[in-house]
Amino acid sequence: MSTTAVPEVAVTAVDEGFWTRARKTGAVLLALGVLATVLFGALATGQQARFTLSETEGGAALEINGTVGAILFGIIAAAAGAALLAGVPKRWFTLVLGVGLVAFVLSFLCWQVSAAPEGRNFMPLVNVIRGTFILALPLIFGALAGVLCERSGVVNVAIEGQLLMGAFSGALFGSISGSVWVGLVAAAIGGALISLLLAVFAIRYLVDQVVMGIVLNLLAVGVTGFLYERLMQTDATKYNSAPRFSNWEIPLLKDIPLLGPALFRGNIFLYVGLLLVLVIHIALFRTRWGLRTRSVGEHPTAADTLGVKVLRLRYRNVLMAGLVAGVGGASYTLALYSFTKNMIGGKGFIALAALIFGRWSPTGALLAALFFGFADQLATYLGAIGSSIPSQFLAMLPYLATILAVAGLVGKVRAPAADGKPYIKG
Amino acid sequence: MEPGEIHALLGENGAGKSTLMNVLYGLYQPDEGEILVDGKPLKLKGPSDAIAAGIGMVHQHFMLVPVFTVAENVMLGAEQVKGGFTGFLDRRRARREVAEVSERYNLRVDPDAVIEDLPVGIQQRVEIVKALTRDVDLLILDEPTAVLTPQETEELLTVMRSLKEAGKSIVFITHKLGEVKAIADRITVIRRGKTVGTAEPSASRDELAALMVGRSVRLTVDKKPAQPGKPILEVAGLVVDDDRQVRAVDGIDLTVHAGEVLGIAGVQGNGQTELIEAIMGLRPVLAGSVTLDGQAVHGWSTKKVLRAGVGYVPEDRSVDGLVKEFSVAENLVLDIYDQPPFGKGLSLKPDAIAKSAKERVEQFDIRTSSADAAVGTLSGGNQQKVIVARELSRPLKLFIAAQPTRGVDVGSIEFIHSRVIRERDIGTAVMVVSSELDEVIGLADRIAVMYRGRIIGVVGPDTPREEIGLLMAGITPDTATTTADGPGNEDEA
Numbered sequence: 030m031s032t033t034a035v036p037e038v039a040v041t042a043v044d045e046g047f048w049t050r051a052r053k054t055g056a057v058l059l060a061l062g063v064l065a066t067v068l069f070g071a072l073a074t075g076q077q078a079r080f081t082l083s084e085t086e087g088g089a090a091l092e093i094n095g096t097v098g099a100i101l102f103g104i105i106a107a108a109a110g111a112a113l114l115a116g117v118p119k120r121w122f123t124l125v126l127g128v129g130l131v132a133f134v135l136s137f138l139c140w141q142v143s144a145a146p147e148g149r150n151f152m153p154l155v156n157v158i159r160g161t162f163i164l165a166l167p168l169i170f171g172a173l174a175g176v177l178c179e180r181s182g183v184v185n186v187a188i189e190g191q192l193l194m195g196a197f198s199g200a201l202f203g204s205i206s207g208s209v210w211v212g213l214v215a216a217a218i219g220g221a222l223i224s225l226l227l228a229v230f231a232i233r234y235l236v237d238q239v240v241m242g243i244v245l246n247l248l249a250v251g252v253t254g255f256l257y258e259r260l261m262q263t264d265a266t267k268y269n270s271a272p273r274f275s276n277w278e279i280p281l282l283k284d285i286p287l288l289g290p291a292l293f294r295g296n297i298f299l300y301v302g303l304l305l306v307l308v309i310h311i312a313l314f315r316t317r318w319g320l321r322t323r324s325v326g327e328h329p330t331a332a333d334t335l336g337v338k339v340l341r342l343r344y345r346n347v348l349m350a351g352l353v354a355g356v357g358g359a360s361y362t363l364a365l366y367s368f369t370k371n372m373i374g375g376k377g378f379i380a381l382a383a384l385i386f387g388r389w390s391p392t393g394a395l396l397a398a399l400f401f402g403f404a405d406q407l408a409t410y411l412g413a414i415g416s417s418i419p420s421q422f423l424a425m426l427p428y429l430a431t432i433l434a435v436a437g438l439v440g441k442v443r444a445p446a447a448d449g450k451p452y453i454k455g
Numbered sequence: 456m457e458p459g460e461i462h463a464l465l466g467e468n469g470a471g472k473s474t475l476m477n478v479l480y481g482l483y484q485p486d487e488g489e490i491l492v493d494g495k496p497l498k499l500k501g502p503s504d505a506i507a508a509g510i511g512m513v514h515q516h517f518m519l520v521p522v523f524t525v526a527e528n529v530m531l532g533a534e535q536v537k538g539g540f541t542g543f544l545d546r547r548r549a550r551r552e553v554a555e556v557s558e559r560y561n562l563r564v565d566p567d568a569v570i571e572d573l574p575v576g577i578q579q580r581v582e583i584v585k586a587l588t589r590d591v592d593l594l595i596l597d598e599p600t601a602v603l604t605p606q607e608t609e610e611l612l613t614v615m616r617s618l619k620e621a622g623k624s625i626v627f628i629t630h631k632l633g634e635v636k637a638i639a640d641r642i643t644v645i646r647r648g649k650t651v652g653t654a655e656p657s658a659s660r661d662e663l664a665a666l667m668v669g670r671s672v673r674l675t676v677d678k679k680p681a682q683p684g685k686p687i688l689e690v691a692g693l694v695v696d697d698d699r700q701v702r703a704v705d706g707i708d709l710t711v712h713a714g715e716v717l718g719i720a721g722v723q724g725n726g727q728t729e730l731i732e733a734i735m736g737l738r739p740v741l742a743g744s745v746t747l748d749g750q751a752v753h754g755w756s757t758k759k760v761l762r763a764g765v766g767y768v769p770e771d772r773s774v775d776g777l778v779k780e781f782s783v784a785e786n787l788v789l790d791i792y793d794q795p796p797f798g799k800g801l802s803l804k805p806d807a808i809a810k811s812a813k814e815r816v817e818q819f820d821i822r823t824s825s826a827d828a829a830v831g832t833l834s835g836g837n838q839q840k841v842i843v844a845r846e847l848s849r850p851l852k853l854f855i856a857a858q859p860t861r862g863v864d865v866g867s868i869e870f871i872h873s874r875v876i877r878e879r880d881i882g883t884a885v886m887v888v889s890s891e892l893d894e895v896i897g898l899a900d901r902i903a904v905m906y907r908g909r910i911i912g913v914v915g916p917d918t919p920r921e922e923i924g925l926l927m928a929g930i931t932p933d934t935a936t937t938t939a940d941g942p943g944n945e946d947e948a
Contacts, residue, residue, distance in 0.1 A: 317534040317542040324520050324531050331518035334482065335532025335585075336503030446521070454482075 051122050055113025058129045062107025065133050069140040070100035078142040079151040082287050086151050095143020102136035105129070145414040157406055158291035162299060163365075165402025167192055167373070169302045170357020171380025172387060172394035173309055174220075174350035178227075179389060180313060181346040182326040184449040186242025187227050189377025190249030191351050195220040195358025197253040200368035201260070203271030203359075212271050212363050213356065220355020221348050223249055228347040232340055235451040246377070254370045261368060269367050274298070298360035303395075305353065310391040322346060326445035329452040339452050382431045389445060404430040458592070459619055463639035463656075464628045465663060466646060475645070476595045476628060480512040481505040503532070511586030512595040517578050521571035525564055526550045529585045556587045560617055575722075576607035583614065594618065595626045600634055604722050605924030612638050632663050678876045681900040684713035687884035688734070688853050692743035695726070695733040703729035705908035706743070711853065711884040716875065718899025718916070719888040722927050726908035727888045728770060731857050735767055736760045748852050761790055766846035768839075770857035770888070776842045779831030783823050784812035786830045787845050811848075819844035820870060836867030843871055847878060854878050857888040872898060892923060 073095035081090040093101075109129030117125055142152050171188040178185035185191075198219025203212025223245050230236040261269035274296045282293040292299070313319040321342060324332040329339045354377075362368050379401055386400075387393030408423035416423070464475070477483045479490065481499035489496045492508055499505050505512075519528050530549040537543045553566035562580045570578060579599060586594050596615075600608045615625055615638060629635060635642055635656065642654040644666040652666050688711040695704035703726040711717045719727055732738040734745050736757040745753040752760055761767065769775035777786050788797045788808050796807040812826040821840045823833055830838055839859065846854065856875060860868040875898060879885045889895050895902055896916050903913045904926040912926045922932070 315543055317536050317544060320527060320531060320534060320544060324523065327522055328518070328520045331520055331528075332531065334480070334502050334512070334514065334518045336501065336506060337532050 051113050051119075052116070054126060055110050055115075057110070058126065058133075059107050059110030059114055061133050062103055062105070062110050062129065064103075065106055065136040066100050066103030069103060069136045070096060072144065073099040073140040074143045076143045076150055078139045080138075080142075081151050081153050082155065084153050084155045084290065086148075086153075090151065093139060095139050098139030098143070099136045102132045102139060105132035106136060141411060141414065141416055144417065149414045152410065154287060155291045157403075157410060158287070159295070160406040160409065161399060161402040162292060162295070163402075164405040165398040166298055166302055166360050167357050167376045168380045168383050168398035168401055169306065169395055170298075170353055170360065171377050172383040172398055173302075173305055173391060174354035174357070175381055175384035176309060176313070176389060176391050176394060177322075177346050177350040177353065179384065179448050180326045180445055181322045181343045182329060182445060182447040182450065182452070183227070183231055183343055183347050184238040184242065185227070185347070185350055186239050186381065187223055187245040187249075187377075188354055188380050189373055189375070190242075190246040191220040191223045191354030192358040192377050192380075193246075193249045193253055193371070193373045194223050195355030196362045196372060197256070197358070197368055198355065199359035200269055200271045200362035201256070203363055204268050207272060209272050209274050209363055213359055216359035216363070217352040217355040220353070220358060221351035224347050224351025224354075227351075228344050231451065232343050232347070235453070238449050238451075250371055253368075257368060257370050265367070271362055271367070274364050296360075296364045298356070298364055301356065302360070306391045306395045313391065323445070325452075326447055329447050333452075333454065343452070379427065379431055385444075388443075401427050401430060458624055459622045460640045461615060461619055461625045461627055461638055463635040463642045464626055465632070465635055465642055465644045465666075466630060476512065476597055476626065479505065479595060479626075480510060506533075506589050506591070509590065509592040510595065511589055511591030511593070513579065513582040513586065513597060513599060515598040515601065517575075517582055519570045519578060519581060521569075523570060524566065525568050525570065525573075525581050525584075526553050526566040528570060528581060529553050529566075529588055533589060552588050553584055556584050560587065560614065560621070562614060575602045575724075576604070576610065579603070579611065580614070583618075587618075591623070593624045593626065595628070597628045598630075599627070600629060600631060602723060604928040605921070606928045606930075608634065635663070676872045676876060676897040678898075679880070681715040681879065683715040683900070684882060686710045687713050687748050688886065689746040690730075690734065690743070691746075693730065693733060693740060693745065694742040695729045695738055695740060697726075697729050703908055704733060707905075707908070707910055709903055709910060709913075711886050713852075713884050714879060714882045715900045716879050716885040716887055716898050718895035718902045719886065719905055720892055720895045720902050720923060720927060721890070721905035723890045725905045727905055728857070729908075730905070731767075731770075731855055731886075731888060734760075734855065735765070761849075764850060764852035766849065766851045766854040766883075768842050768846055768856040768859050770861070772835075772838055772842055773831075777830050777838060780829055782827045783816065783821065783830050783833070783841055784808050784826040786841050787812050787815050787826075787848075790845060791849065815844040815848065819874075834864070836863040839863050839871060840867060843874055847874060851878070851883045853884045853886070855886045855888075858890065859887065860889075860891070860894060892920065892927075896920070896923075 076095050077092045078095045078098055079086075079090045079092050081088055083089070106129045109125050109132065112125055113122070113129070138152065142150055144150075171192055174188050174191060175185050195216040199212045199216030202215030203209060206212070226248075227238075227241055227245055230241050231238045257269075276294055276296050277300070279293040279300075283289045285293070313322065321332065321337050325337060325339050325342050333339050358373065361372060366372070380398070383394050383397035383401060386397035387395070404427040408426045411418060411423050412420050474483065478485050479499075481502045481504050490499065491497065497504075497508055499508070502512075520531070523531070526546060526549045529552070530544070534542075535545040535548045535552075537545045550566040553564060556562070557564040557566075557580070560583075562584055564577065564580050564584055568577075570581065573581070579602075583594070599611060603611060612634070615627070618625060627635070627639060636658075639656050642656060642658070642663070643650055644652050644654065644663065646666075654663060654666065688709075690707055690709045693704055693707045694702070697703035705726070707726075707730060709717070719730070721727055729738055733740050733753075736752070736755050736759070740753040743753070744751055747760075747763055747765065750763070752763060755763075773779060778789065781789075785792075785808070788811070792798050792803060792808075797804055797811070809826065815821070816823065816826055819840045821833075821844065822837050830841055833841070843856075843859070854875070859871050859875065863871065872894075875885060875887065879900075887895065887898050899916050901913055902916060902918070902923065903910045904923060905911065906927065906929040911929060912931060914923060914926070925932075
């Protein structure tokens with residue numbers, strides 16, 4: 030018999046026409062750059078815009094004349110946009126886009142800082158970086174909880190509830206026992222409780238996972254709100270005065286200029302969060318558990334035919350997600366504030382956005398969370414220097430960034446194929 | 456089963472072949488009875504028990520994770536890890552294993568290729584590699600040739616022969632007689648969940664077919680020569696993308712005349728779906744034109760296209776053809792519910808709908824408990840008849856049927872085929888798209904073969920199957936490198 034040589038024709042590249050995604054992005058960036066050059070340049074004053082490398086006004090600083098800076102960075106942003114519009118090699122796309130966006134933000138800052146009243150016309154970078162990470166922290170934990178869940182095929186809309194339950198349990202049991210560690214363990218278990226409900230209803234009873242997630246969020250708000258009023262408000266010293274983790278300075282690393290004081294003199298949650306990103310990323314892509322998790326999230330039937338226990342793995346991952354989110358909730362009550370009603374205030378949903386923005390990868394989620402954290406921090410900072418932009422608009426910034434990020438900037442992202450689909454054998 | 460034997464399991468769709476094999480593979484639990492391996496009864500709690508017992512299976516729908524590489528798919532469930540405790544994957548070893556096995560059995564599989572980029576023929580070989588790396592002695596192939604071109608089928612048969620020489624046993628599930636006769640050592644025929652006989656490969660096609668369906672079947676469609684009239688559908692330079700914005704239809708010209716059946720043959724996924732959807736206004740036309748009876752219809756809404764006299768049987772009836780929860784009667788008027796006599800203004804006329812449903816159910820031999828039963832409770836064949844009845848109840852200029860008999864029992868196939876031909880004979884232009892070559896050959900007056908978004912050739916229905924098969928693989932007579940002893944010889948019987 031003869032075997033026929035079937036020519037292996039390469040799949041032809043898609044001809045998208047002139048307006049590729051890169052070009053559209055470039056056009057928008059170019060417009061932003063021109064806007065920055067003209068508007069920010071005109072509004073900026075001739076004062077120096079100072080970016081200090083410390084927490085105060087003094088010390089080493091990067092300085093630039095406000096008008097010059099606003100125009101210069103505006104032009105850089107416009108140039109990056111023009112480059113994308115003209116067409117750059119694909120692998121440079123992210124880099125050029127990044128440069129353009131950063132330049133746009135810098136142009137904006139040059140205007141704002143230079144226009145600030147005397148005595149406040151500087152930006153302490155240490156504070157900004159630290160604030161970014163602190164504000165991003167619940168998002169990081171929340172998004173990691175999302176990664177663990179959704180990579181195995183269970184949609185986790187209940188991140189908000191898991192964070193809240195973690196914050197509450199941490200505060201309550203931390204206060205009663207007087208130990209941060211008891212509080213931490215209780216927080217993790219609190220988050221896992223919400224997860225357990227999600228797992229049982231989503232996996233065992235095949236309830237719609239999104240609906241279930243929303244219901245669990247409401248449940249968490251209700252339960253913690255009720256107990257807060259009945260217990261914590263009546264006797265705050267006994268039930269709502271959890272001890273707090275003190276800051277741990279990491280030897281050597283704490284002396285790195287700028288980054289040292291900003292990142293390595295923080296509390297345990299920051300270190301745990303960053304470490305978890307790394308650990309989960311490696312585990313997801315390099316270990317047996319990761320391979321099985323991803324296979325179950327993509328094609329559970331295939332995994333089942335190879336002897337992978339689909340449901341057991343999903344239960345385990347959803348519970349782990351709860352533990353992680355619970356610890357994330359404790360990063361509020363065991364380090365920063367005492368518990369208040371509904372204190373997570375939507376961060377769980379921003380974490381969900383960070384998860385999508387970060388394309389379901391732990392490191393991507395970290396970057397997305399930092400982006401949102403920065404937007405948040407910027408709003409705080411601009412409020413503090415008495416910016417001419419109304420504070421309501423500043424408060425909108427992170428949410429605006431979320432919408433832009435999830436809708437436009439991400440392009441087409443592909444969720445795990447079996448995400449949200451219950452697995453029914455046979 | 457003997458070692459080194461190829462045992463064919465032959466039966467119609469729904470005869471219970473796949474169910475039997477899923478039990479063997481541990482996916483389903485038997486209600487009663489037992490499985491013997493080497494004389495000992497075997498209790499399979501799940502696929503891992505089956506694998507441990509040396510049973511491997513290649514499923515009809517591939518069990519591969521599309522975004523994983525070949526090596527990742529092969530190692531899944533039986534991962535080699537470095538330093539046990541940490542569970543880090545030993546990718547190098549997995550790659551080497553894939554390379555070794557694919558070399559030993561001449562399977563030619565690249566361990567680093569990503570599954571979704573591979574053609575189905577190669578994906579199938581990945582499935583075989585997956586089973587072989589697990590040291591199986593018995594390999595179950597469930598309808599392995601359903602998605603292959605005749606050439607890929609031929610390659611698969613070669614692979615099966617070399618596995619047999621290596622002492623592996625194979626259960627080959629199929630309903631295609633030619634392949635069975637070409638390769639099987641023994642044949643078991645199954646009908647309605649029971650073994651109805653065993654046969655030697657020397658048995659004739661007719662004998663096997665009769666065993667399979669329990670009565671003699673007409674393998675061909677009776678029809679008179681076509682009387683083509685004026686052109687009804689004209690497609691020129693049509694360009695369409697699929698859902699992923701990848702070009703699916705790449706400059707197609709075709710014409711369907713009144714009173715003829717144009718068959719579209721091709722391996723699934725070569726743009727047939729997108730072509731039909733573009734004609735129906737379900738998918739944007741990027742370039743080119745679609746003309747219906749002299750009127751340009753591209754850019755029209757689907758409703759307008761339907762109203763212009765086009766009947767459409769979509770390829771996936773449960774997704775696009777029917778509303779499963781609706782009753783038979785409601786489904787029968789989905790296209791014209793808002794027109795008299797069925798509806799006026801904002802209200803429906805239930806009496807008129809019920810009356811017409813009763814007639815259709817009779818005319819089209821739809822077997823249902825009542826016209827009010829939910830359509831989802833009907834068998835596949837009867838669901839398909841509901842769609843055909845609905846579409847043929849309007850005066851048509853053009854009738855498009857995509858995969859009209861997929862998953863439909865033999866009796867319904869005959870009925871649907873006869874209705875298609877009757878529609879042709881009253882002067883409607885008919886277009887039939889099917890991945891079953893026999894169906895296309897049986898129905899069509901002209902056959903257009905699609906390959907990678909283009910019409911690679913238009914041939915008559917008496918063209919030899921081998922030639923159409925080559926076209927389906929993208930080989931036109933002038934580019935063909937094969938000689939006269941080429942593939943397709945399994946179908947000579």
